[in-house]
Amino acid sequence: MIYFDHAASSWPKPDAVIEKIASFLKENGANPGRGNHVMAREAANEISKTRQLLAELFHISNPNAISFYMNTTQALNQAIKGLLKKGDHVITSQLEHNSVRRPLEYLKRTEEIEITYLESSIDGTTSLDILKKSIKKNTKLIVISHASNVLGTLQPLYEIGKIAAEKNIFFLVDAAQTAGRYPIDVTEMNINLLAFPGHKALLGPQGVGGLYIQPNILLDPLVHGGTGSHSEDIDQPLSSPNRYESGTLNTVGIIGLGAGVEYIKKIGIDVLRKKEWELTNYLLSEMKKIDQITYFGPNENIERVPLVTFLVDDIDSVEIAAILDQHYQIAVRTGFHCSPLAHQVIKTEHTGAIRVSLGHTNTIEEVNYLITSLKEIIKHMG
Ligand SMILES: Cc1ncc(COP(=O)(O)O)c(C=O)c1O
Incomplete structure (x- = not known):
């Protein structure tokens, strides 16, 4: 997983x-x-x-x-x-x-x-x-x-x-x-x-x-x-x-x-955070290249904690998360993340959204695998 x-x-x-x-x-x-x-x-x-x-x-x-x-x-x-x-x-x-x-x-x-x-x-x-x-x-x-x-x-x-x-x-x-x-x-x-x-x-x-x-x-x-x-x-x-x-x-x-x-x-707290941030920024840059994905929060290159919440055009978030889980063995989280008002801010209060959150143990290969998996899902379902 x-x-x-x-x-x-x-x-x-x-x-x-x-x-x-x-x-x-x-x-x-x-x-x-x-x-x-x-x-x-x-x-x-x-x-x-x-x-x-x-x-x-x-x-x-x-x-x-x-x-x-x-x-x-x-x-x-x-x-x-x-x-x-x-x-x-x-x-x-x-x-x-x-x-x-x-x-x-x-x-x-x-x-x-x-x-x-x-x-x-x-x-x-x-x-x-x-x-x-x-x-x-x-x-x-x-x-x-x-x-x-x-x-x-x-x-x-x-x-x-x-x-x-x-x-x-x-x-x-x-x-x-x-x-x-x-x-x-x-x-x-x-x-x-x-x-x-x-x-x-x-x-x-x-x-x-x-x-x-x-x-x-x-x-x-x-x-x-x-x-x-x-x-x-x-x-x-x-x-x-x-x-x-x-x-x-x-x-x-x-x-x-x-x-x-x-x-x-x-x-070193700075060493761990740097690794997480680099992975997150890489994920953002790769997501940006996929037209069907809209991610929320600060733009690429602006530091944030290592998480990215996003939507894929025309495909239900819960369905995407289920496919990531069952077909690709990737664990992400969907829904409202116990913060319903934050979802109002990004106008996902009715749909919820998908959240990918990283840690210092994740790797660039894992991020690439997630991106490839999302592209495959979009190709088959979008
Ligand atoms: C911003 C924020 N506050 C509070 C909590 C609640 O944390 P805990 O699960 O440790 O009670 C969370 C959990 O994800 C959180 O993200």
């Missing part, structure tokens, strides 16, 4: 990730923070190592400001539901994933929060002027995804962070498509809350993600329960990460994520 669905989850994982997980399961497997014996302490140490590695990656001075969740969605829910109160106003964009939109819409119904969706241009850019003009007295939060999972467009985090900081508004970034791929500096970018997945470009297994919560922010925890500390207190502890990490953690996943970050550091 040729795997072009890295935006959903990266695969294959580095051997180092698989080996680290296997050796932990074989040699330890104890519950971190739930005992004082050697095995529990070792498990807790491994988790601390992952926190440390992630803190270095995102320029976070206190690793304990990172809490682990199951995925980006949970981390975003924690940030949004933990911060917003009745009557608050939030600015977000049309490009957001349902993991931002749905919790916001839920709070709109239940807590009467107000939402402004910034309109996006067809290539995925959002106007900073309109952002500034949308700020109101009760604006508490700006939540933006670093890169759209439909268009691939990167958003200017420095500039948005600056506007948020000047106006004393919290800035939450959804880094689902960029964590482990683009440098993120929470201090320089004035990011107060950063939600990220462990299972995409950070190369860890599924079932792990995280949230950076700036140490001066106290969120209402999404989940209450045992933290292995302050057990006699009736309330959640105040300190992070205990406040936010009730119940047994996905120790295996977190340890695997740590190995993923180590792998990225060893090879």
